[in-house]
Amino acid sequence: MAAITLDNVGKTYAGGTRALSGMSIDIAPGEFVVLVGPSGCGKSTLLRMIAGLETVTEGTIRIGERVVNTVEPADRNIAMVFQNYALYPHMTVRQNLAYGLKNRGTPRDEIDRRVAEAAQILEIGPYLDRKPRQLSGGQRQRVAMGRAIVREPAAFLFDEPLSNLDAKLRVTMRSEIRQLQRRLGTTSVYVTHDQVEAMTLADRLVVLNAGRIEQIGTPLQVYRHPATTFVAGFIGAPAMNLLPAQIADGQLHLAGAAVAPMTRAGGPVTLGIRPEDLRRDPAGPIRMRLRHVEELGHARLLHGQIGDSAAVCTVTDTAPPDPEIRLSIDPGQCHLFDAQTGARLTGA
């Protein structure tokens, strides 16, 4: 168990392409940190830099007290779980688990003990003598985690480990990973593009976009106080509505109607409001023209248009929706962002 400290880490490829810049993250010992962002935001690159599979061109990475910028992956005392499992196809499960230990010259009986222990934790004991191709996706994923566990490393690095599993198994494995990490108390860095996975697993989230950190915080902090319009739109499903609005005369104006009292300096802002915070209200000031309805069972998503912007509203009643819906909002649930920079306006 060790802290991982990233100090102003950046990566520029040989061609001059800048993949990452200004990554400063302090990961406490035993913490579960999830790097989340859309494809191409640099989250996997960052993870691979921590693992030592990509070179670091700026800044320093520390695992524990040691700067590891130029240390070989094998000597960083980390273990990695890959998206496609990366199990050695010609080796049995047992050999897969033991390979890293064998290469380090761990004594035979110690290897056997650790393999047995990992097999017991992950309930893969019955498969120890099978080849990976004889296992299902979920079992392979467990073996991949087993390979990480037997090493008893300072940190686990997960690179989208659940992306190849079907939806149901993903939910099960998600909670298993969480419980396992709690139980072992090993510092973990987990990369995913799935914000539900990120929210449910993380002690802290790092939201990345276009090679930069947008926000670092606990899942609730990030959900309740998104720092930018990007984070606001990325975290939460369905996504937060982001609508152009005006503040004037102590009122927030949306699509020409005063919708909530707002004591701020006037000017254009971006209003962020979650779909579940748009309340249906026959006397409400907001008019939404309905486009279509998505049925979820426990709720419905009403897709429509407020002014010129698309908007989504979650409702739980089953009344047939009208072509035009009246909505109201609570000022306490409004997120205000700078209309130009997208940064959160403080005090909102």
Next chain:
Amino acid sequence: MVENRPLLTFLAHGALILGVIVVAFPVYLALIASTHPVSAFSSGVIPLLPGREMAANYATMLGQGISTAGAPPLWGLLGNSLVMALAIALGKIAISITSAFAIVYFRFPLRNLAFWAIFITLMLPVEVRIVPTFKVVADLGMLNSYAGLTIPLIASATATFLFRQVFLTIPDELLEAARIDGAGPLRFFRDILLPLSRTNIAALFVILFIYGWNQYLWPLLITTDERFYTIVAAIKRMAETADAEPYWNLIMASAVLAMLPPVLVVIAMQRLFVKGLIETEK
């Protein structure tokens, strides 16, 4: 795909049977010819039914050879051919799997140039460069030696290219996982790449063994000492007798014996061979 068209089935089977006949008939002729006394050929008609001299003919070839035609006993020839075919097959596999390893997994200056230089040797089989190669081998004093028989045939690119393609299909994550597991390049090569290319190595071995066994022009050129004759080249020497009828029965017996080892290799490695050609289990 399930089809049920009797005419099509009939035609397909007909074509296949015809093909088998075309390939198998000469082999049958050789086999039959090797069972007759030499007198059976003087009429100019090749017999089509087995004769009674089979045991005698094979015993002659394996035991004494045909001294008048300059053919030593076949054991020696078969041994030489075996050494040559094995050396070529194993040598080629060893040299090409290591060069493919270098080309795929290491970044070094002029890597692409190295690859294309190796690739271009595909256009230069021994037959094309035979005169300069002979000169080099002669100058190095390798005429009438196993080294001279095999080394010029080992150096070529076919197999490098094949292994490169195999390695490219092995996912990068496997290399990365191995790196994290503490496997250096050589250990990765031995523990991961070699086992994963096992079927390809087997398929290639079969092909190269037959290639080496069937070498004709090169051994004919560089061996003048009968201790280094290979069987394929020697059969040709047996047939060119100056003023006597060739011993067709004995020559055919030699030909049948020469066919056996490649057949045995194919049969022994058939399963791996087919796997290596069709399977992509990665």
